[in-house]
Amino acid sequence: MSGIPLSLPPPAPRAAEFGRDALIVCESLVRIYQSGSVEVQALQGLDLAVNSGEMLAVVGASGSGKSTLLSILAGIDAPTAGRARVDRWDLLAMSRAERVEFRRRTVGFIRQQTASNLVPYLTARQMVGLPMTATRTPAKQRRNRTGELLDALGIHELADRRPEQLSGGQQMRVAIAVALANQPRVLLADEPTGELDTDTAAEVFAVLRDVNRRFGVTVVVVTHDPAVSGQVERTVAIRDGRTSSEVLRRTATDAAGDSHVIAEEYAVMDRAGRIQIPRDFREALALTRRVRLALEPDHVTIRPDTDRDG
Numbered sequence: 001m002s003g004i005p006l007s008l009p010p011p012a013p014r015a016a017e018f019g020r021d022a023l024i025v026c027e028s029l030v031r032i033y034q035s036g037s038v039e040v041q042a043l044q045g046l047d048l049a050v051n052s053g054e055m056l057a058v059v060g061a062s063g064s065g066k067s068t069l070l071s072i073l074a075g076i077d078a079p080t081a082g083r084a085r086v087d088r089w090d091l092l093a094m095s096r097a098e099r100v101e102f103r104r105r106t107v108g109f110i111r112q113q114t115a116s117n118l119v120p121y122l123t124a125r126q127m128v129g130l131p132m133t134a135t136r137t138p139a140k141q142r143r144n145r146t147g148e149l150l151d152a153l154g155i156h157e158l159a160d161r162r163p164e165q166l167s168g169g170q171q172m173r174v175a176i177a178v179a180l181a182n183q184p185r186v187l188l189a190d191e192p193t194g195e196l197d198t199d200t201a202a203e204v205f206a207v208l209r210d211v212n213r214r215f216g217v218t219v220v221v222v223t224h225d226p227a228v229s230g231q232v233e234r235t236v237a238i239r240d241g242r243t244s245s246e247v248l249r250r251t252a253t254d255a256a257g258d259s260h261v262i263a264e265e266y267a268v269m270d271r272a273g274r275i276q277i278p279r280d281f282r283e284a285l286a287l288t289r290r291v292r293l294a295l296e297p298d299h300v301t302i303r304p305d306t307d308r309d310g
């Protein structure tokens with residue numbers, strides 16, 4: 001043996017795992033539905049990371065994959081491929097029993113059809129208690145939690161009413177209380193204000209914001225309503241089953257001491273480096289199949305391909 005020390009090349013630096021510290025992570029998520037001989041790619045490699053305590057709005061045209069995403073995060077539907085994690089749960093590798101546990105304790109889900117969240121013959125108080133019966137929560141704890149939620153959602157006076165004795169907005173408050181019964185880390189709401197008039201929708205949305213702050217529950221809300229998405233700090237737009245852009249909002253104070261919301265739109269780059277250029281940008285510069293890319297010291301330029309014959 002010679003005395004020359006063996007020197008190995010240093011290991012290549014590894015990129016930090018996408019969304020490692022996030023509560024919700026989707027990476028290259030794919031969901032293909034097979035109906036007869038037709039395949040529908042509802043999600044086509046979607047990337048998304050949501051931090052604990054965040055309130056996020058998801059927007060997008062009809063059919064873009066919003067409900068599919070929410071159903072997967074709720075453990076109702078299973079992805080075809082990719083990676084999806086909520087808290088410590090790997091949504092592609094859960095057993096049946098784990099899925100039941102996950103749905104009972106980790107996520108609360110609110111459907112758009114207000115009434116479908118509720119049981120017609122139970123009172124509000126009984127409905128809020130029901131998920132805790134499933135988790136065998138002791139009776140005293142169940143009563144306390146029910147009282148706390150009815151108070152927090154401003155529906156204590158309505159505790160003994162059944163759904164048919166409640167307005168749409170009141171029903172939605174009960175549905176939110178039911179979804180929060182087992183103290184989930186994540187609250188998922190699919191178009192919760194879709195069936196409500198503008199004022200009631202604003203009230204219900206204020207309730208969602210309140211529970212996000214009060215209980216620290218992470219909220220992901222799918223909406224078509226720009227008035228709703230305009231009130232959260234982050235809105236993610238889905239196009240063709242992928243996240244295409246994000247709007248971040250922050251409050252800034254001007255020299256006169258007035259505060260206003262500044263919204264900035266970002267394009268989202270996927271894990272393979274692809275970004276979607278908005279249609280109006282493409283049309284304005286006649287960007288078609290091929291574009292010229294150039295790396296500048298602090299930015300990248302994209303120019304139309306002027307050499308069309310090549």
Ligand SMILES: Nc1ncnc2c1ncn2[C@@H]1O[C@H](COP(=O)(O)OP(=O)(O)OP(=O)(O)O)[C@@H](O)[C@H]1O
Pocket residue numbers: 033034035040041042060061062063064065066067068069
């Ligand atoms: N169970 C299913 N079987 C077959 N195709 C489906 C199924 N569920 C959804 N799809 C299809 O997947 C695509 C995405 O649907 P999804 O409901 O997720 O969209 P969405 O953005 O929520 O739309 P909307 O805003 O209209 O609710 C659509 O083309 C839809 O037709």
